[in-house]
Amino acid sequence: MGCATEDVIAALRRVNEVIAEHRDELVDLDREIGDGDHGENMRRGFEAVMSKLDMSELDTPGAVLKLTATTLISTVGGAAGPLYGTAFLRAANAVGAATELSAGEVAAALRAACEGVVARGKAEIGDKTMVDALQPAVRAAETAMADAAALSAASAGGSTSAGGDGVPAVLAAAADAAEVGAESTVPLVARKGRASYLGERSAGHLDPGARSAALLLRALADAARKAAGGEAP
């Protein structure tokens, strides 16, 4: 069993909750090396996503992701708006018209999302941006996928799907890696975005966008686990 439209919606609901809970933390991180709006921008954006989703009838995960993308683009503003917007847009394109997403499709969507952010923002690993959370997350997701595939190939003798209960594992791996990646931004000197104006003074602070990316992936992973009937680990 894969990840259906209502699972994606539930996951975004969870993202909205988590972002709202962490709004002030993100604001504070952004005050330190930016302009203090990241938490409010993200909160405003996902709140808008929620009302858009409530008003719409959507029948594929791709449609949900696409509405999320356009809503973020038109309500977030700042650097994060177009970057997260592009991420969701690319993820939507990656999953196409599928009505249920396999773990493999989820991992592919993550890769597409991350590549979209890089294409738009031109940041590399180590520039102290959300890319420092997203890129390790993609790699971890793909490794988890490969592990799961190898495992199921070994045990079940070549099932074609990695299995619906692969989605929680893939997203959990992504979230774990994103958190580590976000933490890794602390000592870095920023080279992209507003924090780069601070030069050396940007070192010693967690990047707000990397933190929000890690929160977002953790919310998705929690939602996936819950959908699969899992409990807290």
Add this chain to the structure above:
Amino acid sequence: MGCATEDVIAALRRVNEVIAEHRDELVDLDREIGDGDHGENMRRGFEAVMSKLDMSELDTPGAVLKLTATTLISTVGGAAGPLYGTAFLRAANAVGAATELSAGEVAAALRAACEGVVARGKAEIGDKTMVDALQPAVRAAETAMADAAALSAASAGGSTSAGGDGVPAVLAAAADAAEVGAESTVPLVARKGRASYLGERSAGHLDPGARSAALLLRALADAARKAAGGEAP
């Protein structure tokens, strides 16, 4: 021996010192119930008086008082500038062309000064202004004069002058009364000047102008005592 031109100049020098020493106190008093400039205005004014006196050759007390008046008018500004300016101008007119001032002339000059302030500012006793220091000072000076006259009439058999050593006594009496008068402004609600805008909130504060008037009279009294060879009481 009365109060000669150089005595008046020395007395004004003392006034300048005392005002400079108390500048911050006057500023603070004016911050509480006014706009915080009284100390600086008075300091600027008497400093200007000093340089004007240094640059001028003056041969009567009246000329010194007149120069003081015009300098205060043209440098102090605010309410205090025209009020103290008028006070010195009226005092100058009162002493006329005399080259040495008797205690009686000093007392008369004080009365003229106080009347000038009242004529310009229309304040009455109890309005919480410099008049609350000046009017009691005038009365005390005149009482001291009368006492001294009675005393010298009784002892020396009707000397026409109350005597040069009357000046320190007259000014000391004026300064004492001015200090009491200034203190009496504390509980009052202001009815004139900027403090009146505060209504009831002006009660509980010493009026800055009453305080500067008391300081000024004390400085004059000290200078007169010193000129007469007296020591600290």
Add this chain to the structure above:
Amino acid sequence: MKKIINDPATVVADSLRGMAAAHPELLRVSTKPAVVARADAPVRGKVAVVSGGGSGHEPLHAGFVGPGMLDAACPGAVFTSPTPDQVQAAVSQVDGGAGVLLVVKNYTGDVLNFDTAAELAAAEGGDVRSVVIDDDVAVKDSLYTAGRRGVGGTVLLEKIVGAAADRKVDLDGCEALARRVIANVRSMGMALTGCTVPHVGEPTFTLAEDEMEIGIGIHGEPGRERMPAENADGIVRRLLEPVLEDLPFREGDRALLFTNSMGGTPLIELYLAHGIAERLLAERGIRVERRLVGPFITSLEMQGMSITLLKLDDEMIELWDAPVHTAALRWGA
């Protein structure tokens, strides 16, 4: 105290030098005594309009010197009224033979110093009159105060009377017009923070995070009442209601609404407050026909605002719309 200055004692003169440098074609600035006059003064045959007061309220008054408004301004020390010589010097620089009107804000110091100057000028044969503006409804005008203060209405008066003088209205006419403006204008102000006079070095008053001061003047003096800070709706209502009651303004009246920043309040907040005032006035049936929004009469860096309402007639509207070219107010020129 944090200020972009060199020496508290020379702030006014230093600033005037910068103003002279910034407006070489418009202004002629002297510092001893301090006078800011329009570059082409005296204008022959025109009533000269002169104002002045303590510094720290910029752009008032020097920022309003120029064609269509003031002929000269006399800036005193910070929050200290100017001295009579300044006023006299200004008068003699700008008297174009048609008389001089002194615009005096009602503070004891200003009134006394301008009165002295007017006496001196009259002694020299000039036709010098003065009008005293007292539009601040926060202060009760009674025997027990120095009367109401002159605040925001001053800006409107200087514009309207300046325009009349520009059209060669004579001294009687200018004086009568000024009195009509004074009779029809009311203001009220409030502060969220105090301000620091350079030579004092500490704020004239301090407010807690949850306090505001209602009924302030423009000299950093405490207001009439300290109370819990309110939102914009509450603040605007507290300013507007006493203003409306005092004249009183009535349904159908035409008005100029002037929403003024005390200096430190950002424009985004000021426009927000202005919008509320417009709404409240519309609810009362008062027709706002002209408006002015910005920091025009300030108390250094104080955060706060004031509202001024002028009841308009056709002549005032025409004069308000007339061209003006000053450092702070400019249109049609």
Add this chain to the structure above:
Amino acid sequence: MKKIINDPATVVADSLRGMAAAHPELLRVSTKPAVVARADAPVRGKVAVVSGGGSGHEPLHAGFVGPGMLDAACPGAVFTSPTPDQVQAAVSQVDGGAGVLLVVKNYTGDVLNFDTAAELAAAEGGDVRSVVIDDDVAVKDSLYTAGRRGVGGTVLLEKIVGAAADRKVDLDGCEALARRVIANVRSMGMALTGCTVPHVGEPTFTLAEDEMEIGIGIHGEPGRERMPAENADGIVRRLLEPVLEDLPFREGDRALLFTNSMGGTPLIELYLAHGIAERLLAERGIRVERRLVGPFITSLEMQGMSITLLKLDDEMIELWDAPVHTAALRWGA
């Protein structure tokens, strides 16, 4: 946090409503999405000049909408760049058939959002170009930063290019002129205090009584260096020298000197600083031929200032002097 607002979430819209009320003849304001356009837009046959950015910098940009300057402005949330739909809505309101020039300040967020808007507009067939201004010399322009920020030079660019568009210069001409302004303008800013974003509620940074921040941007972000506060001479020198070196400006150059307040610095201090800058420039043989002094690109209530210097040519002078009629900048009209 002390502000004259009702609700941090609605500050921008509430303020825009007040702005609409204040300038009914000049502006047409919509709030969903937020766009401030000149009332007579679109002007047929004229290049439309559109700018935008986070709010909190007022009067930039909405205060510069009107004949002779911007056709529309897109105000984002406070200190947050606007979204592509806002820009698109603005473009479609003002496109008069001669193309649209987007003036973008160089911040990642602004560039990304305007780029997206330009792509969308191009897809609909409009001739939409954008220029990115990056005049802040405090930031090293290198591979290791997001490049220099757009600050005070934006105001000058919008005036000059707005005047060219007004004279029916075509899109190529306007774009080339904008690039010439960008190539010739440099700025640097400093702060004595931080500022408080309404939805944050606390200052973005705090400085001790004896500290200042040099090389700040306009978003309340910390600057490049924190150092002991200096007097006005020291501050102006620290701003002016890197500006002069960067272009570099040379003896004999003609320049426009723009002395800008970050919002909370009183005019008395700003003129004082301006006077110092004029003196320093005169000493270097740089001829200041035009000047602008005031709060034109701000960071809410921040106390501080910036200096912008534009190397002038005859065409820029003529366009600077051309009539302009906006809420914040007005002359000759």
